[in-house]
Amino acid sequence: MKIKGLKITKKGILWCVALTLVFSLALAGTVSALTTGAWFYDTETSNGNSFTAGSLDxxxxxxxxxxxxxxxxxxxxxxxxxxxxxxxxxxxxxxxxxxxxxxxxxxxxxxxxxxxxxxxxxxxxxxxxxxxxxxxxxxxxxxxxxxxxxxxxxxxxxxxxxxxxxxxxxxxxxxxxxxxxxxxxxxxxxxxxxxxxxxxxxxxxxxxxxxxxxxxxxxxxxxxxxxxxxxx
The missing domain is CATH 2.60.40 (Immunoglobulin-like)
Structure with missing residues (x-):
């Protein structure tokens, strides 16, 4: 097929399809990562725990x-x-x-x-x-x-x-x-x-x-x- 000023070949069409598929998969992975990492969370700490022996004197x-x-x-x-x-x-x-x-x-x-x-x-x-x-x-x-x-x-x-x-x-x-x-x-x-x-x-x-x-x-x-x- 020929369009004035543009040359389209079967090989070119296949490359476009392949690039579109790769882009779609990458976009899906990014959206999935953003979705699964968006849960609420909270943290608390227990720092400075100490142990001291008692004494008998x-x-x-x-x-x-x-x-x-x-x-x-x-x-x-x-x-x-x-x-x-x-x-x-x-x-x-x-x-x-x-x-x-x-x-x-x-x-x-x-x-x-x-x-x-x-x-x-x-x-x-x-x-x-x-x-x-x-x-x-x-x-x-x-x-x-x-x-x-x-x-x-x-x-x-x-x-x-x-x-x-x-x-x-x-x-x-x-x-x-x-x-x-x-x-x-x-x-x-x-x-x-x-x-x-x-x-x-x-x-x-x-x-x-x-x-x-x-x-x-x-x-x-x-x-x-x-x-x-x-x-x-």
């Missing part, structure tokens, strides 16, 4: 170092001393308090004549710890006197090595006293050299046995522990 009388309460020299029968340990959970989480260890180390310090006359034959172990009676309790009102009616709780009692017995160890090692963060607790330790076989009121019919402890000494070590969970 047991203090005795406000200190983190070793605290010595008893320094008794020249102890004699019918004498003693009572001291209060102020324990505080200075951490940020609740904890359970117990006594993880109590240790007594005895010293004979040589055998004096009165000791020998009373029958003392032990060269390495003294007898003073067997004369001194201990009472350990939670003091609810701070009066340093044990009164169950005041909410005081007896932890253990007995003379010297008696507080280390299996029965007493079960008591003090499983105290499991809850101490909320920031709370304080008073634990009283009483010590007294009774001149009786069982304090009080039974009289001691053999007072000369006190001579067995003359010149002797012993040390008492108490380890308090604050744990996140109750001890097993």
């Amino acid at each position: 047991l203090k005795i009388d406000g200190e983190d170092t070793n605290v010595v309460k008893f320094e008794i020299d020249n102890m004699v029968p019918d004498s003693g001393l009572t001291k209060t340990y102020v324990l505080k959970n200075d951490g940020t989480i609740d904890g359970y308090l117990d006594i993880s260890d109590i240790a007594i180390t005895s010293y004979e310090n040589g055998i004096l004549d009165p000791e020998r006359e009373a029958g003392d034959v032990t060269e390495d172990v003294g007898e003073l710890q067997d004369r001194v009676y201990f009472g350990i309790f939670i003091d609810n009102n701070g009066d340093e006197e044990y009164h169950p009616s005041d909410g005081d709780v007896l932890i253990c009692n007995g003379k010297g090595f008696e507080i280390l017995s299996s029965a007493n160890k079960i008591k003090w090692s499983n105290l499991n006293k809850l101490m909320p963060a920031g709370s304080e607790l008073n634990i009283v330790v009483e010590s007294f050299w009774f001149t009786a076989s069982n304090p009080p009121p039974t009289p001691w019919t053999q007072p000369h046995l006190d001579n067995l402890a003359m010149g002797d000494s012993f040390t008492l070590d108490i380890t308090f522990e604050l744990g996140q969970t109750e001890p097993l």
Whole structure:
């Protein structure tokens, strides 16, 4: 076919059809992309999340170092001393308090004549710890006197090595006293050299046995522990 000034061939018509088809497909893809990307949307963030470990910090009388309460020299029968340990959970989480260890180390310090006359034959172990009676309790009102009616709780009692017995160890090692963060607790330790076989009121019919402890000494070590969970 011929039009004046324009030459149309079959090959030219095919090229026009091909270009039209390509343009149509490209336009359809663009419209589709614009259509599918036009939904409403909104975003919110959760930035700056932080994780910090809590703490347990047991203090005795406000200190983190070793605290010595008893320094008794020249102890004699019918004498003693009572001291209060102020324990505080200075951490940020609740904890359970117990006594993880109590240790007594005895010293004979040589055998004096009165000791020998009373029958003392032990060269390495003294007898003073067997004369001194201990009472350990939670003091609810701070009066340093044990009164169950005041909410005081007896932890253990007995003379010297008696507080280390299996029965007493079960008591003090499983105290499991809850101490909320920031709370304080008073634990009283009483010590007294009774001149009786069982304090009080039974009289001691053999007072000369006190001579067995003359010149002797012993040390008492108490380890308090604050744990996140109750001890097993």
